[in-house]
Amino acid sequence: MEIRVEHLTRVEGHGNVVASTVDGRVRQAVFEVVEANRFFEAILRGRDHEEVSHIASRICGICALSHACASLQATEAALGLEVSEQTVLLRRLIMDAETISSHALHVYFLAAPDYLGLQSVLPLIQEDPETVKRAFRVKKAGYDLAEVIVGRHTHPVSMIPGGFTSVPRVRDFEPIRARLVALRDDLALTVEMYQHLDVPAFERPTEYVSLRHPDHYCFYGGDIVSSAGEQVPAARYLEAIDEVVVEHSTAKHARWYGGIYRVGALARVNNNWRQLHAPAQEAMRALGLVPPCHNPFQNNAAQVVELVHCLEDALMLIDTLASRGIELEEDHHVEPRAGRGVGLVEAPRGLLIHDYTYDERGKCEHANCIIPTAQNYANLDEEMAEYLAQIASEPEDAVRRGLEMLVRAYDPCISCSTH
Amino acid sequence: MAHRPDRRPRVAFFDFACCEGCQLTVLSIGEPLIALLASVEVVQWREAISEKSDDFDIAVVEGAITRDSDVPRLKRIRERAKTLIALGACATIGGPHVSANRWPTQELLSLVYGEKAAQFEAGEVRPLSAEVKVDIPIYGCPINADEFLTVMKHTLIGRPYRPPAKAVCYECKLNGYECVYEKGMLCLGPVTRCGCNAICTSRGHRCFGCRGLVDDPNTSAAFEVLEEHGKTLEEVVGLFEIYSIRAPRVRELAEAGPHRAKPEKAPEPWRFGSNT
Numbered sequence: 001m002e003i004r005v006e007h008l009t010r011v012e013g014h015g016n017v018v019a020s021t022v023d024g025r026v027r028q029a030v031f032e033v034v035e036a037n038r039f040f041e042a043i044l045r046g047r048d049h050e051e052v053s054h055i056a057s058r059i060c061g062i063c064a065l066s067h068a069c070a071s072l073q074a075t076e077a078a079l080g081l082e083v084s085e086q087t088v089l090l091r092r093l094i095m096d097a098e099t100i101s102s103h104a105l106h107v108y109f110l111a112a113p114d115y116l117g118l119q120s121v122l123p124l125i126q127e128d129p130e131t132v133k134r135a136f137r138v139k140k141a142g143y144d145l146a147e148v149i150v151g152r153h154t155h156p157v158s159m160i161p162g163g164f165t166s167v168p169r170v171r172d173f174e175p176i177r178a179r180l181v182a183l184r185d186d187l188a189l190t191v192e193m194y195q196h197l198d199v200p201a202f203e204r205p206t207e208y209v210s211l212r213h214p215d216h217y218c219f220y221g222g223d224i225v226s227s228a229g230e231q232v233p234a235a236r237y238l239e240a241i242d243e244v245v246v247e248h249s250t251a252k253h254a255r256w257y258g259g260i261y262r263v264g265a266l267a268r269v270n271n272n273w274r275q276l277h278a279p280a281q282e283a284m285r286a287l288g289l290v291p292p293c294h295n296p297f298q299n300n301a302a303q304v305v306e307l308v309h310c311l312e313d314a315l316m317l318i319d320t321l322a323s324r325g326i327e328l329e330e331d332h333h334v335e336p337r338a339g340r341g342v343g344l345v346e347a348p349r350g351l352l353i354h355d356y357t358y359d360e361r362g363k364c365e366h367a368n369c370i371i372p373t374a375q376n377y378a379n380l381d382e383e384m385a386e387y388l389a390q391i392a393s394e395p396e397d398a399v400r401r402g403l404e405m406l407v408r409a410y411d412p413c414i415s416c417s418t419h
Numbered sequence: 420m421a422h423r424p425d426r427r428p429r430v431a432f433f434d435f436a437c438c439e440g441c442q443l444t445v446l447s448i449g450e451p452l453i454a455l456l457a458s459v460e461v462v463q464w465r466e467a468i469s470e471k472s473d474d475f476d477i478a479v480v481e482g483a484i485t486r487d488s489d490v491p492r493l494k495r496i497r498e499r500a501k502t503l504i505a506l507g508a509c510a511t512i513g514g515p516h517v518s519a520n521r522w523p524t525q526e527l528l529s530l531v532y533g534e535k536a537a538q539f540e541a542g543e544v545r546p547l548s549a550e551v552k553v554d555i556p557i558y559g560c561p562i563n564a565d566e567f568l569t570v571m572k573h574t575l576i577g578r579p580y581r582p583p584a585k586a587v588c589y590e591c592k593l594n595g596y597e598c599v600y601e602k603g604m605l606c607l608g609p610v611t612r613c614g615c616n617a618i619c620t621s622r623g624h625r626c627f628g629c630r631g632l633v634d635d636p637n638t639s640a641a642f643e644v645l646e647e648h649g650k651t652l653e654e655v656v657g658l659f660e661i662y663s664i665r666a667p668r669v670r671e672l673a674e675a676g677p678h679r680a681k682p683e684k685a686p687e688p689w690r691f692g693s694n695t
Contacts, residue, residue, distance in 0.1 A: 009469040012439055036436035036485045037541060038516035039527045054627060055661060058515040058560065061440020105446065109467055120468030125456060132453060140449040151622040153447065154440040154561050158622040165623035245535045252531075415439060 001392070003400050007034075008407060010110040010120070012062055013414020017403050018248075019384065021392045029384040031377065031407055033249035035418040044356070044367040049075050049161055049334060052364050056354065057155045059369065060416035062105070064155045065098040065146060066347035067369075069220060070354040073343025075161045077235070078358045079334055086329070087163045088220070089321055094149055094156075095219035095345065096314040101142030101153060102348035103265070103303040103310075106411045107190065108135035111300045114405045115197040131193070134186050138307070141183050145176050145314060162332035170322045177318050180311060184279075187308050191283045194304050200402065204386055205294040206379055208267035209256055211346050217268070217275035217309060219346040226256065227270055227292060234344045237353055241370060246377075251417035254375040260382055263350025263375045264410065265302035266293065277316075280309035296383055297409045303348075336362025347372050349413050373417035376410050428575060431463035431475035433496055435482030435489055436544070437514060440561040441507035442466050442481055448564050455571055477502045477574060480547055483509040483517065486540045490550050497551040502574055505553040506567075508560035510546060512631035513664040515560060517544045521660070545664065555580055560629035560662060563615055583614035586633045587626045591617040599625045600648045607658055609641035610669065631663045638672045 005017040016032040040059050044052055056071035057064040069091050076083060108131075113120050124132050143153045148168050151157030158165045211234075213222035224232040224240065232240045243252040255261075269276070270292045273284060284291075287301040338360040344353050350372030357366040384403055391402050432442060445452065446467060462472040478500035484490060497503055508514040519527060520543055528536035547553050555570055573580040587608035591598075599606035599620055607628035608620065619626055645655065652673045659666040 007465055009465050009471070010467065012466060014465075036489065037527075037531060037539070038436055038485070039519045039522075039531065039541070040516065042522060042527050042530050043516060043518045051627075051658075051661065055515055058438055058440070061438040061443040061561065064438070064440060101447070105443075109446070113469070119470045122456070122461060122468055122470065125453060129453075133450065136449045136453065140447060143447045151618055152561075154438075154443050157619050157624055160624070245532050247535070247538060250539060415437065 001396055001399065003396070003403065005400060005404060008404060010113065011408060011412050011414060012416065013412070013418070015407070015412065015414050017384075017400075017407060019388055019399075019403055021388065024392045026385050026388050026392065029388045029403070030248050030381050031384065031412075033251045033377070033414055033418060035250055035415045037250055037418050038415075040419045041367045041369060044364045047364050049079060049336070049358060049362045049364070052356065053159060053161065056369070057159075059371075059419045060413060061154050062102050062413060063098060063347040063349065063352070063416065065094050065150070065153065066345050066352050067354070068156050068159045069095065070343040070345045070347075070352050071356075072159060072161055073345070074341045074354040074356045075343075075358075077341025077343065078339040078356055079161065079337060079341070079362065080339065081162045081334065083163055084329055086167075086321070086324070086326065089317055090149055090164065090167065092220045093314055093317040093321070094146060096310040096317065097142045097145035097149070098153065099142070099219065099306055099310045099348050100314070101139055101146070103307050104135065104139035104142060107194070107300055107303050107307070108138070110411065111408055112193070112197075114401070114408060115199075134189060138183060138186050138190065141176070141179050145180070148172050148176050160332060161334055163329050167326050167328050170326055173318050173322065177315065180315055180318075183311055187311060190304055190307065191286055194287055194301055199295065199297045199301070200405070201295075202297065202387055202390060203294045204296065204383055205292075206383075207256060207259065207261040208270045208292070209261045209263050209351060209375070210268045210271045211344060211351060212272055217272050217277075217313070224344070224351065225271060226261065227267075230257070235342045237342065237344065237355075237370075241353070241375070243370065243374065249377060251371070251374050251377065251414070253378045254370055255378065256375075260378040261375065262379045263372050264299060265306050265348070266296070266299040267350060268346060269293070269302040269305055276305065276309050277312040279312055280305050283308045296406060299409045299411065303411070334362065336360065349373055349411055350375060369419060371413070371417045371419060373410070373413045376412070377417070380407065380410055380412075427458065427460045428477055429462045429472070429475040430459045430477045430479065431461070431472075431496075431500075432466065433463075433478060433480045434466070435480070435493065435509070436485045436516065437482035437507065437509040439466060439481065441557075441559075444561045444564050445567055448568065451568060455568065458575065459571075473499055475499060477504065479504045479506050481506040481510055483514050483544050483546060484550055485516075485519075485544050486542055488540060493547065493550055502554050503547075503551065504570060504574070505547045505556045507557065507562050508629050508631070508662055511548070511553070511556040511558050512662055513544050513546050515629075515662055517662060517664055518660050520544050520664070556582060558582060558612055558630035559615055566614055583612060584634045585613045586636065587611045587613045587615065587617055587620070587630070589613055590615070591620045594621060596620045600644055600650075603648070605650050605654050605658060607655065609644055610636040610638070610655075627661055628659050629662050632659075632665045632668060636672060638675075642673060
């Protein structure tokens with residue numbers, strides 16, 4: 001059996017599913033990445049500290065806010081800038097907004113059609129308009145929350161080293177807060193929809209890597225931890241993670257202590273589920289997701305769980321900001337200096353690292369960005385081979401669909417991974 | 420109606436080297452997008468649907484061209500489309516990775532892929548118009564969602580669309596925002612095409628020039644502002660290089676002297692089906 005899906009659909013970016021079997025045995029199973037490289041690490045060189053995050057956020061249209069946050073953290077660490085508690089709260093809220101918007105896109109528009117036997121959500125516009133409207137509502141709520149804070153979800157306007165060029169007033173949050181409260185019903189229906197989807201039975205343990213923060217379910221700040229008990233301070237990520245060039249991918253493959261691993265929603269839920277807000281833990285149980293969960297298809301369920309979590313978290317953060325007040329902190333003057341800094345966040349698709357070195361004029365001299373999807377590719381290739389072995393006896397169409405679904409369940413962000 | 424009355428206009432989305440943020444901006448329009456989707460037939464959109472037909476009327480193409488091997492795909496899209504819409508900064512002016520052109524391709528490949536560099540392809544970053552005729556450019560990094568809807572409406576009723584041709588300063592002033600130069604910062608507003616409603620200056624930031632050089636820049640006024648605020652042409656070109664292959668044009672205009680630049684020939688407004 002020879003399977004070749006050129007330019008897999010319903011994913012961000014260009015990749016091919018390539019697999020073959022001989023007498024029911026797996027000969028090959030890889031995900032080819034054919035996306036054009038945009039050389040972001042090269043073009044950041046020579047740029048001023050204030051231009052760097054503006055450019056770096058443009059690595060990705062879906063997770064621009066994560067890139068901006070990681071980029072700013074790296075620049076601030078390099079230049080010795082401290083940010084205020086208010087800035088951290090606003091950035092955590094930004095991460096919640098992006099996770100809601102990104103996960104909504106995936107669970108509704110990209111992944112769900114696989115389980116409903118559809119090619120896309122388009123047929124549902126006629127058949128089930130309420131579901132389509134709900135999908136747009138959830139996605140747009142995250143998008144509009146980001147707009148309130150930083151002007152635009154893709155690409156943020158007001159984020160600069162040290163803080164923001166402008167901040168929202170407390171009352172600017174009122175309309176979006178009301179929409180987020182109403183969104184609880186939409187997310188209850190989202191959980192219900194995923195409860196009824198038929199998830200393929202397939203288990204494959206791997207090592208799950210994510211950030212962990214002592215105080216909260218972590219998207220911003222914290223150290224790197226793995227399900228095997230490793231713990232690495234953020235700034236020392238190079239002790240654990242390196243990247244290698246592979247022939248079938250314009251994106252490099254990252255390794256964790258030389259081996260394969262998985263990042264993203266499933267890794268975060270597996271590692272940090274105890275810190276989820278209570279309604280998200282309820283959703284987790286309702287979806288039959290029992291950590292540690294080793295079914296890669298359940299990454300979709302983990303995203304639904306995080307939708308519930310991020311909604312509650314966003315409401316909590318908005319209320320915290322409202323009670324302490326929001327002020328524009330005027331002084332963001334930066335003294336150029338030479339130095340290196342590392343920034344890490346949990347982007348919707350997993351651990352994201354930006355690492356910059358600045359020269360004494362405050363110009364970027366060296367940049368290294370490690371993208372979540374690049375960290376999943378090696379794991380995905382091995383997993384495709386194992387899953388193919390399990391389903392190889394099925395008709396070719398079913399095998400092709402199964403492999404496509406497996407890749408999609410990772411929610412790969414391909415152009416971002418190549419950057 | 421300019422299109423065939425027996426069927427809804429067929430729309431296809433494509434992308435080349437980009438972040439896909441402009442397509443995401445389209446997907447984030449929300450309910451008005453559902454109405455648009457009802458009046459057309461989306462027949463290909465790799466990012467969002469698995470349906471796939473090469474029979475389409477309107478091609479919406481995001482991204483820049485960076486590899487010669489991608490050109491035939493773009494040309495096939497152009498041949499099949501009655502209307503080709505270039506979506507966003509990468510497709511219209513090169514976009515935020517256009518400054519890769521400052522380095523030799525081999526150096527960039529070696530930097531990323533090391534000794535395996537020879538296995539990978541790269542080339543000059545250029546907008547779609549370097550390879551094919553573009554009917555309607557939608558500028559911006561990312562695009563403005565309202566402008567996308569306007570362009571689609573114009574296209575569907577067969578009305579010509581011409582992109583905004585004033586500078587960002589115009590929209591900034593209309594909104595009454597404080598001039599960025601007054602705050603001591605360099606801003607590309609005086610020479611950048613508007614249509615963004617000055618979103619960056621509305622948030623206390625400056626214009627980075629993501630919509631490219633306005634058709635007929637008032638360079639003498641722009642350079643007066645620079646002089647008055649002690650900013651240099653080098654700084655302007657450096658900032659302009661973030662997005663636009665036309666950064667050298669800014670230098671040219673400056674060196675042509677302190678007079679109003681001779682406008683380049685303005686493009687003919689485009690009509691649905693005019694090139695078929």
